[in-house]
Amino acid sequence: MAAVAEYISRNSPIHRLNPLTKMIWALSILGVGLLFNDYRYLLALLASVLLVAAAAGVLRSLLPAAAGLTVFALILLLIQALFYGQGQVLFYLVPVSNRLAVTGPGLLSGIAMAARMMALVLSFLIFLATTRTRDIVLTLVEKLKVPYDYAFMFMTALRFIPAFFSEVRQVSEAQQARAYAVEGWNPVKKIRAYAPVAVPLVLLSLNKADQLAMAMETRGYSGGLRTCLREAKMGVADYGLSVLLALLLVGSAAARLAGYGLM
Amino acid sequence: MKQSGNFTAAANKRHYSQERMVTLALLQIKNFSFSYPRSAQPALQGINISVEKGEFIGITGPTGAGKSTLTYCLNGIIPHFQGGSCQGRISLGGASIFDRSPAQISRLVGSVFQDPEAQIISPEVEQELAFGPENLGFPPAEIEQRIGKALELAGIPGLRNRPTVNLSGGEKQRVAIAAALAMLPEILVLDEPTSELDPVGTDEIFQVLNLLNKEHGMTIIMVEQKTEQLAAYADRILVFNEGRIALEGEPRQVFARRRELEQIGVRIPQVARLAGLLGGYERCTLPLTVEEGHLYLESILRR
Amino acid sequence: MQRKARIKVEKLTYHYGSGQPVLKNISFETGKGECIALIGQNGAGKTTLAKHFNGLHRPSSGKVYIDGIDTTSMKVSELARKVGFVFQNPDHQIFHDTVAREVAFGLRNLRLSRREIEERTAAALEAVGLTEHCRTYPFNLSKGQRQRIALASVLAMQTETIVLDEPTTGQDFRESVQIMEIVRKLNENGHTIIFITHDMSLVARYARRVLVLCRGEILADGDVRSVFAAPEILKKTYLRPPQITNLARCLGRHSIPPDVLGVRELYELLVKMRSEKIGCCS
Numbered sequence: 001m002a003a004v005a006e007y008i009s010r011n012s013p014i015h016r017l018n019p020l021t022k023m024i025w026a027l028s029i030l031g032v033g034l035l036f037n038d039y040r041y042l043l044a045l046l047a048s049v050l051l052v053a054a055a056a057g058v059l060r061s062l063l064p065a066a067a068g069l070t071v072f073a074l075i076l077l078l079i080q081a082l083f084y085g086q087g088q089v090l091f092y093l094v095p096v097s098n099r100l101a102v103t104g105p106g107l108l109s110g111i112a113m114a115a116r117m118m119a120l121v122l123s124f125l126i127f128l129a130t131t132r133t134r135d136i137v138l139t140l141v142e143k144l145k146v147p148y149d150y151a152f153m154f155m156t157a158l159r160f161i162p163a164f165f166s167e168v169r170q171v172s173e174a175q176q177a178r179a180y181a182v183e184g185w186n187p188v189k190k191i192r193a194y195a196p197v198a199v200p201l202v203l204l205s206l207n208k209a210d211q212l213a214m215a216m217e218t219r220g221y222s223g224g225l226r227t228c229l230r231e232a233k234m235g236v237a238d239y240g241l242s243v244l245l246a247l248l249l250v251g252s253a254a255a256r257l258a259g260y261g262l263m
Numbered sequence: 264m265k266q267s268g269n270f271t272a273a274a275n276k277r278h279y280s281q282e283r284m285v286t287l288a289l290l291q292i293k294n295f296s297f298s299y300p301r302s303a304q305p306a307l308q309g310i311n312i313s314v315e316k317g318e319f320i321g322i323t324g325p326t327g328a329g330k331s332t333l334t335y336c337l338n339g340i341i342p343h344f345q346g347g348s349c350q351g352r353i354s355l356g357g358a359s360i361f362d363r364s365p366a367q368i369s370r371l372v373g374s375v376f377q378d379p380e381a382q383i384i385s386p387e388v389e390q391e392l393a394f395g396p397e398n399l400g401f402p403p404a405e406i407e408q409r410i411g412k413a414l415e416l417a418g419i420p421g422l423r424n425r426p427t428v429n430l431s432g433g434e435k436q437r438v439a440i441a442a443a444l445a446m447l448p449e450i451l452v453l454d455e456p457t458s459e460l461d462p463v464g465t466d467e468i469f470q471v472l473n474l475l476n477k478e479h480g481m482t483i484i485m486v487e488q489k490t491e492q493l494a495a496y497a498d499r500i501l502v503f504n505e506g507r508i509a510l511e512g513e514p515r516q517v518f519a520r521r522r523e524l525e526q527i528g529v530r531i532p533q534v535a536r537l538a539g540l541l542g543g544y545e546r547c548t549l550p551l552t553v554e555e556g557h558l559y560l561e562s563i564l565r566r
Numbered sequence: 567m568q569r570k571a572r573i574k575v576e577k578l579t580y581h582y583g584s585g586q587p588v589l590k591n592i593s594f595e596t597g598k599g600e601c602i603a604l605i606g607q608n609g610a611g612k613t614t615l616a617k618h619f620n621g622l623h624r625p626s627s628g629k630v631y632i633d634g635i636d637t638t639s640m641k642v643s644e645l646a647r648k649v650g651f652v653f654q655n656p657d658h659q660i661f662h663d664t665v666a667r668e669v670a671f672g673l674r675n676l677r678l679s680r681r682e683i684e685e686r687t688a689a690a691l692e693a694v695g696l697t698e699h700c701r702t703y704p705f706n707l708s709k710g711q712r713q714r715i716a717l718a719s720v721l722a723m724q725t726e727t728i729v730l731d732e733p734t735t736g737q738d739f740r741e742s743v744q745i746m747e748i749v750r751k752l753n754e755n756g757h758t759i760i761f762i763t764h765d766m767s768l769v770a771r772y773a774r775r776v777l778v779l780c781r782g783e784i785l786a787d788g789d790v791r792s793v794f795a796a797p798e799i800l801k802k803t804y805l806r807p808p809q810i811t812n813l814a815r816c817l818g819r820h821s822i823p824p825d826v827l828g829v830r831e832l833y834e835l836l837v838k839m840r841s842e843k844i845g846c847c848s
Contacts, residue, residue: 007386007426134390159386162428167658173622174659178672178719179646196671199661203705207657211381218338218374219384219395219442220366229393229406325738326708377736432608458736461608461764463804488738491809528740533767533810533829540833553809557816560836564820 006162008129014056018238019131019139025052028245029123032252036261039112046119053122058129062122069121073114080110109263133158138232148226156212164205171200287357289482290314290337290450295351297332297341306332308506310351314450317480319472321497321514323490325528328503330486334454336360337484339368356449366399373443375453379435379460388414388422388430388438395446409445416479417441418471433464437471444475450482451475457489465489469496491532494518494551502529515549534559571595571631572727572758573619573649578628580614587626588614590782598726601750601759603773603790605766606803610779612762613654616729619760620649633726643675650720652730656712659719665707666691666700669719676723690722694748710741717748728752730761734768746772767808770794770827778803795825 014022033045053059082093084106093100128136137155140146175196255261292312298305307329314320322330335341336353343365353360355371363371376382385391392413396406414420417437422430427438436456443451453472457465469492475481476496487493493500494514502510502517504527510517518524518535525531531539534556538544543563550559574595581587589611596602604612617623618630621642630637632648653659662668666687673683691697694714699707704715713733720728730749734742742765750772753759763769769776769790776793778786780803786793793799794807797815806812814826820839826832 133386155386156384159384159427163380170653170655171658173617174651174653176622176642177620177646177651177653178659178723179643179675180671181641181643181675196659196661200658203661204657208381211376211378212384214340214344215374215376215382215384215439217340217344217365218369218372219446220369220398221394222364222366222398224366224398225400226397227400227402227406228397229389229403229410231403325740326710455736462766462806463607465764466804528738530739533808534813536829537810537813537833540829541836553812553816556809556813560813560817563836564817564839 006129007132008058008061010057010130012056012130013237014052014126015130016237017130017241018232018234019127019135020143020232020234021238021241022127022131023139024242024245026123026127028249030120031249033116033120035252035256037109037112037116038261038263039108039115041261042112042115042119046115046122049119049122049126053126056126056130058126062125062129065125066118066122069118073118076117077107077110077114080113081106084109105263112263128158134230135232138228138230142228142232160208163208164201167201167204168197171204172197174200288313289316289356290484291352291354293352293354295336295349295353297329297336297347297349299332299345299347304506306347306506307336310508312501312508314482314484316449316482317476319476319483319496319498320485321493321500322484322486322503323488323493323500323529324503324509327505329506330503331454333503334374334452334484334486337450337452338372338374339363339365343368369395370399370446371449373440373446373448373451375436375439375443375451375456377455377458379432379439382439383427383435383442386426386428388419388425388427391427391438392442392445395442399446406445409447413441413444416444416471416475418467418474431464432460433467436460436464436468440468440471450484453483453485453487455486455488457487465492472496488530490518490530491551494532494535502527514551515547518551519549572598572600572633573760574629574631574634575615575618576629576631578615578618578625578630580611580618580623580626588782589618591628592782592784593628594777594784594787596727596758596760598758599753599756600775601753601773602761602775602777603769604760604762604777604779605764605769605805606779606785607805609781610803611782612779613731615779616651616731616760616762619727619729620651621645622651646672646723646725647676648725648727650723650725650728652713652717652720652728652733654732654735656709656716659716660704660712663703664701665696665704665715665718668704668715669722672719672723686722686724687718690718693721693751694718695744708741710737710744713737713741713745714748717745721752725757727758727760730759732762732764734763734765742768766794766806767810770808770811778805790827791825794827795823 029045029049033042036042050059053062081102082100084103087103087105089101090104090107091102092098093102133155137151140151141148180196290312292310295307295310296305297307310333322333324330332341335345341347342349342361360368383391384394389410392410393406396409414423417440419434419437419441422434422438427435430438457468460468472483472485473496476483485493497514499512500514500517501508502524509527510520510523518531519539521531521536521539532551534550534553537556538550538559541563544550544559550556576593578589578592579587580589592615604616606612614623618625618637619632621637621640624638632645637645660668662671669687669690670683673686691700694717696711696714696718699711704712717733733745746768749759749761773790776786776788776790777784778793778800785803786799794811797807800807810829810832811826814822814832815824818824822835826835
């Protein structure tokens with residue numbers, strides 16, 4: 001999990017694009033993904049996302065995350081396939097009693113849902129993996145006029161994700177070393193069993209937030225007028241791509257209105 | 264790094280007793296007391312400190328003696344961030360520190376804290392150094408200049424484009440020092456910056472501070488438990504105990520007070536402890552380092 | 567020699583995931599009642615090695631035996647009966663509202679009887695000098711006291727071996743000495759002690775054996791005197807013997823041995839020398 005939201009340093013054309021362009025791309029994927037529900041369209045969309053990841057050289061790094069997503073996708077697929085309820089029955093999940101029927105259209109709609117979910121999430125992860133946090137913040141503040149405080153909160157959250165996970169590990173190791181083991185499936189016990197890890201974590205995080213606030217205070221963070229060392233520049237490729245993406249989105253909407261990509 | 268006057272201050276430092284007569288102290292703390300809210304015991308009581316430009320002040324003492332509280336009073340955390348009641352006066356550059364806004368104080372006082380993890384705000388080094396000057400609203404060209412200079416002074420120009428997560432503890436603390444320097448402060452206040460570091464990291468920090476102080480005339484106040492290094496680099500040592508200054512003076516004077524230091528619970532550099540046991544040195548020549556100890560023992564053994 | 571080793575490490579190699587090895591081909595064993603300091607720079611692999619002793623890490627290759635049993639065949643919670651582990655930051659473990667409950671946590675995990683838990687808790691608090699704080703909220707105490715709570719909570723488990731990861735980091739001089747004096751007593755009472763530290767004067771004062779780790783390999787393994795008397799080896803990993811040992815080494819031509827460990831020791835050597843000198847002159 002810790003590596004998911006991190007910037008992966010590569011020198012690819014995708015990395016060199018302006019964050020805004022990549023944001024527009026991720027939003028276009030979202031738009032197109034929501035417009036259609038034909039599984040072929042959505043699988044093509046997922047394939048295009050994976051191609052972008054490959055072009056950016058981050059496909060391999062995103063594999064663990066993709067594997068995790070696949071589990072979710074399969075669950076989604078199963079639920080959708082089971083509860084779709086129409087069409088010809090392909091097979092029964094519990095064959096003996098003919099229960100939990102999986103229908104053909106149900107299965108295809110499940111595949112569509114799963115592909116959509118993966119395309120959307122992966123496009124966002126690719127955006128994070130190919131864009132430095134500082135540039136995201138810059139774009140949010142300069143181009144999208146997000147108040148700096150919010151952009152800063154977003155950046156700090158990203159910055160402390162890895163630290164937080166390492167703390168989770170340390171705390172749970174410290175408790176295991178005192179013969180602590182979560183056993184059994186009793187949910188009440190299970191929830192109570194989180195206290196030895198959760199309580200120190202909360203206290204540590206509060207303490208850390210306090211120290212961070214002090215560090216910010218002593219560096220003049222006061223919400224006054226601030227400047228930026230770097231500026232977010234849009235290049236020719238950025239403008240070109242943005243226009244193309246906009247056209248794609250409009251085209252998709254028109255196609256959808258004309259009745260394409262529906263099932 | 265700033266006005267050329269800094270260099271003269273550094274050169275004059277050795278004669279600071281003469282200088283004291285002519286120049287006004289950079290930092291003056293007079294009869295200062297402070298109590299945290301809901302606390303019966305004052306955290307600081309009747310503190311008097313006067314710091315000249317270009318001095319390196321070492322502060323040591325047991326936990327809870329008020330050392331950190333003092334640094335909070337200097338960098339504006341108290342009273343702007345944390346409440347409490349204070350008496351007396353702290354003036355920096357002639358004006359009371361409590362009349363200044365946090366942003367104003369941040370221009371004057373550079374702060375470095377104990378935990379390298381918790382005080383680095385940004386995911387990248389350059390951004391970390393830019394953070395302060397950006398907050399103060401400086402134009403990009405000036406920020407660029409400050410970053411370059413600060414990285415150089417902290418001895419880490421190569422780290423500029425590195426993510427902050429993967430840095431070693433010593434590197435992180437040097438980034439924190441550089442980030443403080445990018446504010447072009449009058450004085451650098453450090454609260455146990457080496458306590459989480461290994462020997463290499465500790466040496467890095469002391470070397471950077473020594474260079475800043477000796478070469479660039481930076482005024483430094485450093486709270487530290489590692490008295491062996493502190494004794495070697497500081498011009499003056501203040502020993503805090505129970506909210507008061509228990510001992511004060513040049514390292515040789517302070518570390519000669521063996522009985523008081525043991526009572527308070529301050530580690531005496533080993534060489535000084537040996538000399539204390541053996542005797543036979545003048546007060547002003549108490550050996551503090553291995554080299555000094557060697558000379559001292561040779562002279563004793565020759566007798 | 568058929569002496570049974572408490573901890574036996576055989577050709578241990580360890581890497582996180584598919585990364586570079588953090589520990590490379592490490593072999594050593596510890597006997598009962600030893601007091602060992604594990605030293606080296608950050609990133610040398612000290613904590614990683616120590617975590618193999620209670621099963622928090624499993625070797626990528628090689629074996630770690632505790633009392634002759636392969637650690638891979640035991641759960642961490644089972645190994646906790648044999649090896650106690652005091653972590654660097656006590657705040658990573660403290661979560662109860664009183665000191666006594668915090669100390670009893672491990673004992674409850676061992677499912678001991680209430681009476682035994684009470685007895686062991688009281689004894690452990692006594693050993694670390696926190697008896698009068700047994701009902702105090704841990705976060706009202708100082709960091710040094712919280713470190714002693716963590717130590718007590720491990721002590722109470724009554725393990726043969728106790729591992730301490732930088733037990734004095736972030737503490738003042740008096741607190742450091744207090745903790746190390748407790749450790750010394752534990753060792754005198756027969757516990758095997760392994761502690762990680764960056765403070766060479768603590769190593770000189772409290773350890774008898776030193777393991778020097780550098781980039782995942784053992785650089786030196788021997789008694790404190792011999793390791794500190796060979797500073798060239800320590801220098802390879804940027805460690806320095808204590809100030810007093812360095813000073814003694816300058817005095818070779820006065821026939822002061824190069825392996826002095828403490829101020830007292832050098833003082834007595836010098837006094838003896840001086841009195842001999844005076845003796846022969848008069």
